[in-house]
Amino acid sequence: MSLLRFQVVKEGFCKKAVPVDEPSGRPSAYFGQQVFNREKMFSYLPKKAYDAVIAAIDNKTPLSRETADAVAKGMKHWAMDMGVTHYTHWLHPLTDGTAEKHDSFIEPDGKGGVLEEFSGKLLIQQEVDASSFPNGGIRNTFEARGYSAWDISSPAFIIGKTLCIPTIFISYTGESLDYKTPLLRALNGVDEAATAVCRLFDPAVNRVYSYLGWEQEYFLVDESLVAARPDIILTGRTLMGHESAKNQQLEDHYFGSIPSRVEAFMRDLEIECHKLGIPAKTRHNEVAPNQFEIAPIYEETNIANDHNLLLMSVMREVAKRHDFRVLLHEKPFAGVNGSGKHCNWSLGTDTGVPLFTPGKSPEQNLQFLVFIVNVLAAVRKHNGLIKASIMSAGNAHRLGANEAPPAIISVFLGRQMSGILDKLQAMSSSDDFLNIDGKAQFSLDLPQTTDLMIDNTDRNRTSPFAFTGNRFEFRAVGSSANCASAMIALNAAVASELIDFKAAVDRRMAGGEGKMQAMLATVREMLAGCRDIVFDGNGYSDEWKAEAARRGLDCETSTPLIFDNYLTEQSVAMFRKTGVFSEPELKARNEVKWEIYTKKIQIEARVLGDLALNHIVPVATRYQSVLLDNALKMRQLFTPEKAGKLAAQDIEEIEKIAGHITAIREETAQMVEARKVANRIVSEREKAIAYHDTVAPLLDTIRRHIDKLELMVDNQMWPLPKYRELLFIK
Numbered sequence: 001m002s003l004l005r006f007q008v009v010k011e012g013f014c015k016k017a018v019p020v021d022e023p024s025g026r027p028s029a030y031f032g033q034q035v036f037n038r039e040k041m042f043s044y045l046p047k048k049a050y051d052a053v054i055a056a057i058d059n060k061t062p063l064s065r066e067t068a069d070a071v072a073k074g075m076k077h078w079a080m081d082m083g084v085t086h087y088t089h090w091l092h093p094l095t096d097g098t099a100e101k102h103d104s105f106i107e108p109d110g111k112g113g114v115l116e117e118f119s120g121k122l123l124i125q126q127e128v129d130a131s132s133f134p135n136g137g138i139r140n141t142f143e144a145r146g147y148s149a150w151d152i153s154s155p156a157f158i159i160g161k162t163l164c165i166p167t168i169f170i171s172y173t174g175e176s177l178d179y180k181t182p183l184l185r186a187l188n189g190v191d192e193a194a195t196a197v198c199r200l201f202d203p204a205v206n207r208v209y210s211y212l213g214w215e216q217e218y219f220l221v222d223e224s225l226v227a228a229r230p231d232i233i234l235t236g237r238t239l240m241g242h243e244s245a246k247n248q249q250l251e252d253h254y255f256g257s258i259p260s261r262v263e264a265f266m267r268d269l270e271i272e273c274h275k276l277g278i279p280a281k282t283r284h285n286e287v288a289p290n291q292f293e294i295a296p297i298y299e300e301t302n303i304a305n306d307h308n309l310l311l312m313s314v315m316r317e318v319a320k321r322h323d324f325r326v327l328l329h330e331k332p333f334a335g336v337n338g339s340g341k342h343c344n345w346s347l348g349t350d351t352g353v354p355l356f357t358p359g360k361s362p363e364q365n366l367q368f369l370v371f372i373v374n375v376l377a378a379v380r381k382h383n384g385l386i387k388a389s390i391m392s393a394g395n396a397h398r399l400g401a402n403e404a405p406p407a408i409i410s411v412f413l414g415r416q417m418s419g420i421l422d423k424l425q426a427m428s429s430s431d432d433f434l435n436i437d438g439k440a441q442f443s444l445d446l447p448q449t450t451d452l453m454i455d456n457t458d459r460n461r462t463s464p465f466a467f468t469g470n471r472f473e474f475r476a477v478g479s480s481a482n483c484a485s486a487m488i489a490l491n492a493a494v495a496s497e498l499i500d501f502k503a504a505v506d507r508r509m510a511g512g513e514g515k516m517q518a519m520l521a522t523v524r525e526m527l528a529g530c531r532d533i534v535f536d537g538n539g540y541s542d543e544w545k546a547e548a549a550r551r552g553l554d555c556e557t558s559t560p561l562i563f564d565n566y567l568t569e570q571s572v573a574m575f576r577k578t579g580v581f582s583e584p585e586l587k588a589r590n591e592v593k594w595e596i597y598t599k600k601i602q603i604e605a606r607v608l609g610d611l612a613l614n615h616i617v618p619v620a621t622r623y624q625s626v627l628l629d630n631a632l633k634m635r636q637l638f639t640p641e642k643a644g645k646l647a648a649q650d651i652e653e654i655e656k657i658a659g660h661i662t663a664i665r666e667e668t669a670q671m672v673e674a675r676k677v678a679n680r681i682v683s684e685r686e687k688a689i690a691y692h693d694t695v696a697p698l699l700d701t702i703r704r705h706i707d708k709l710e711l712m713v714d715n716q717m718w719p720l721p722k723y724r725e726l727l728f729i730k
């Protein structure tokens, strides 16, 4: 593959990038090549504009129109130097994935020709028809018009010949119609709340960043086989298919050697990622056959999330070049592991202090405990909401299915961390940890070696939310999800706790308590109220389900009902307090969630119905005729007694096949009827519940009959590629 590198040279008033040969193919040579990053901005923008943009990104200072014009001009120059002809506002609507509408740079020049134009106005804001995207009635409640608006904190990038500008997407009256707007609000919320707390320890702190490192799991299937599986094409998963005789029982796939065809795909994908500034770092096989993972180095959450969305679309394209189909669905195959997207999450200050890492001084250790306990309190209080944030029709197959995180959100801390919290709780009074000057004397009894993490070896794979030494790993997120959903709920909930924490400390200090004492007392009080979110045992066990219910954790398993958590008084108040969502926004977004859930099950039900009646039943009937024919011919050839004996098994098989065919026909008819009934329901919530309760279960029962038939019917007749073919890439 020939790689192009670009060199910045001065030309006229503006510096220009020209392609040069890529001599070494080293990632450092082409990393970020397609991104309008700080380096490019520095080259393409006047110094004043550059400084203003950087200040806007780093310090949230407002950006003037004049600066926006200068940025637009520089961006256009850079893009055109890269051979770009079009630009698009790149937005994250409430569907899976991203949306874009491409416009060319051309404007009439008044003399019959055109010139390339791109103004600050076009960069900053564009009108988008909100009615073409899921909006949950916001459009009716407010206005049909929507706007996309430039997110200056995320750099523009080039895909093909198009300049993509990351944008938020809002209604005319300012309600969010996307994932990015509330994500930015939540990040802002956690920044403000955490900064206020950090300043109690160090007044030099001006900002707290949220960091995200996702691990994207996916399946690869040969494209030619996918072409013969309408279920994969239309729903992203197999709706039928008997387990292969061999699947993951030998545990030989995880970290096994990567098939060369797959490795070629991965290499190509990583190059594309690096050109787009996505710091892809790790690749390996996953547990199930044909299942793999790619993970980057963690980044600021908004950027990391943009990069994950970008990755998902780039993956699909790169896979095509290698005759693969990428399956991002949470459960493409029954009987083998599904796919998740672990979200490794942490907070850190602009002074370089990671907040989930113990420090070297007693004060730093107290700060560490304050943040850990605030996270525990947030996950405890907003337990159901955090589960709702990762719930979807696809992820419902993973959760609670004894392979992935359970459908109850608890936090794993590990022995060492739990020991520290025990100690904190066991203190008779805060004074135990304070000397006479009110200075902290706080020891965590940890080896104080630099950066030695709290022991993260005792990993618990059954926990949905695990502390892993310097970060939390939210493992319940689905592989196809927009991580923003989880990051919004988590960052907002933590922001809310930090606000309360700070207020409680302020109250104590106003009552005359010293700062350290006030913080210790508050954190201990908080811990007492949330400690029961910690569970280090086996999350799959039935004992845990019973225990979690006793603790009052959310144990609901029905996806549409889990969405109700967004509308509880507590959630509405929390989102209002943190400025992340207004109540009308929450209501509208839940309408969208229910609607999408219904549509996903509806499509699956239709596809399964078609396949069952058009593909499976006719083939099973044909095979049944072969057996019948055989039995009849036996009668012609042999004595009735002998024929009866010889054909006995055929007849038994014929009866079984007939039984399955009848069941498939009846249950498919039932499923159609259940859909009809559900479709008449007006309320999106009630309709989703009906789909969950009456349609979805039939998908499984119909499938069971089909999978039985797959084992009986002549292999040559079977119309669909089987699991053993789909799942083992050579």
Ligand code: ADP
Pocket: 211, 212, 213, 214, 215, 282, 295, 296, 297, 298, 344, 345, 346, 347, 354, 470, 471
């Ligand atoms: P695992 O062993 O769970 O696969 P890795 O070491 O591969 O873990 O890291 C998983 C992800 O966690 C990577 O994206 C990594 O950059 C990210 N990560 C590491 N430290 C942090 C942190 N402090 N905050 C957020 N993400 C982090």
Ligand code: MG
Pocket: 215, 342, 473
């Ligand atoms: Mg991990």
